[in-house]
Amino acid sequence: GLPAREVLPTADKDKIIQQLNELLSDPSAIVVKPLRHVNRKKLREETSLVNSCVAAIPTSSITDTNNLLLAGAHVVCERLGEKPSSQKTNQRKDPLWKRRIEDKINQVRKVRHHKRKG
Numbered sequence: 001g002l003p004a005r006e007v008l009p010t011a012d013k014d015k016i017i018q019q020l021n022e023l024l025s026d027p028s029a030i031v032v033k034p035l036r037h038v039n040r041k042k043l044r045e046e047t048s049l050v051n052s053c054v055a056a057i058p059t060s061s062i063t064d065t066n067n068l069l070l071a072g073a074h075v076v077c078e079r080l081g082e083k084p085s086s087q088k089t090n091q092r093k094d095p096l097w098k099r100r101i102e103d104k105i106n107q108v109r110k111v112r113h114h115k116r117k118g
Helices: 010-025 040-054 062-079 096-117
Strands: none
Touching: 010 040, 010 062, 040 062
8 A cells, every 4th residue: 555644734734835835936036955965764754745735836837847846845955954055155166177277277377487487
């Protein structure tokens, strides 16, 4: 048979659904971070819970669906006590290949500068 699921009080589900709807009204507020370090069992429980709430919210486009799933991930992070990462670390660095090339250029410039002095 199916594993026994805890029945969640309706108030808790309503609270999660309200939270998801708030995030959907402002998708820029959605922050998701990797959860590799989180206890798998706890993560599975929270994900199942939020998934059951996500299923109750209708979407009209693939973009809405994507935002809903991201909002669900955001709620799971919050429920697990994860702090949202600051926007500074969220900004993309230059790609690794570009940083390597820039490092090489700087090294060559240093060497040429030292040769001119000497």
